[in-house]
Amino acid sequence: MxxxxxxxxxxxxxxxxxxxxxxxxxxxxxxxxxxxxxxxxxxxxxxxxxxxxxxxVFLDHVIANSDRVPFTAEDLPGYAQRLYDDYVNDPALLRLVAWKRLERVSAGYLFAGLEEVDAGNLRRIAEQQEAGSIRPDVDPADVWSLLIAASSTWAQLSITAVAGADDVEDDHRRRRSAVASMVRDGLAVAALPTNEKHAR
Known part of the structure; x- marks a missing residue:
């Protein structure tokens, strides 16, 4: 065995x-x-x-990513930073994602068989929207997509710069800070104008 x-x-x-x-x-x-x-x-x-x-292979990497970086809806900036680190440490993951998108699923949902996992993440986002920590004017599915996109800004196949494990720590620290700030300022309730916060 x-x-x-x-x-x-x-x-x-x-x-x-x-x-x-x-x-x-x-x-x-x-x-x-x-x-x-x-x-x-x-x-x-x-x-x-x-x-x-x-x-x-695809499922192996996607599940390993989920196991290594458990989703924390109550801490989106921290989750984004941890996801950034995982993409640096598993450069094959985003390349596999890209090949599947190019060769099999050109549009729509990419992760067949994992729908319930993502559905659970969306439920947790909705719960945090109800609790007041995530802005409620963005659909949970769009919060999730924007969060993943922000975290993968420097991942394999980036159109700007790809982060690597050999990059100096100052570069990683700067990128982690940037992605956390963008997620915090863009998806948190604090990002809403004051009049919109009170209207909800």
């Missing part, structure tokens, strides 16, 4: 590198098998097909 788990992990790790670099269409099962020290038949026995292997 331990050997099977280790083999599965090696295949996932090798597939992560291959898919992140080349996408779904460009990835080659023989390269993944070679890098994992496994045979192609073994890879198919574990994951069924190249498409199913991509799904497993």
């Amino acid at each position: 331990a050997d099977a788990k280790a083999t599965r992990r090696r295949i996932l790790d090798a597939a992560t590198s291959e898919f992140a670099a080349r996408g779904i269409a460009g990835a080659r099962v023989d390269r993944i098998a070679l890098a994992a020290g496994a045979s192609k038949p073994m890879l198919y026995a574990y994951f069924g097909s190249k498409d199913q292997l991509f799904d497993a």
Whole structure:
């Protein structure tokens, strides 16, 4: 059992590198098998097909991200900072997201199978809107999208600058502060004009 788990992990790790670099269409099962020290038949026995292997890799990174950075609706700025750090430490995640968007889901919801997780996050945002800590004039789904977008400003495929683990700590500190300030000023109740706060 331990050997099977280790083999599965090696295949996932090798597939992560291959898919992140080349996408779904460009990835080659023989390269993944070679890098994992496994045979192609073994890879198919574990994951069924190249498409199913991509799904497993994608889900592995998305769930790991959720586990490493639990959502805190009561502290959006802090969550945004922690998410920034996780994107720096797992550069493959946003590349996998981009490949799935480019090759499979060109519009609409990207995370099939994880709807209930996101639904729970939206419920927590709505609860904090009711409690008065998140501005109520923005739909919870839009709060969530803006929060993720702000946190991924410097992630892989940024159109400005990509943050890397080797960047000096002053740069990371400056970016964390910037994203926290933007989230706090843009999504908190304090960001609303005074007359709008009293009208709600």
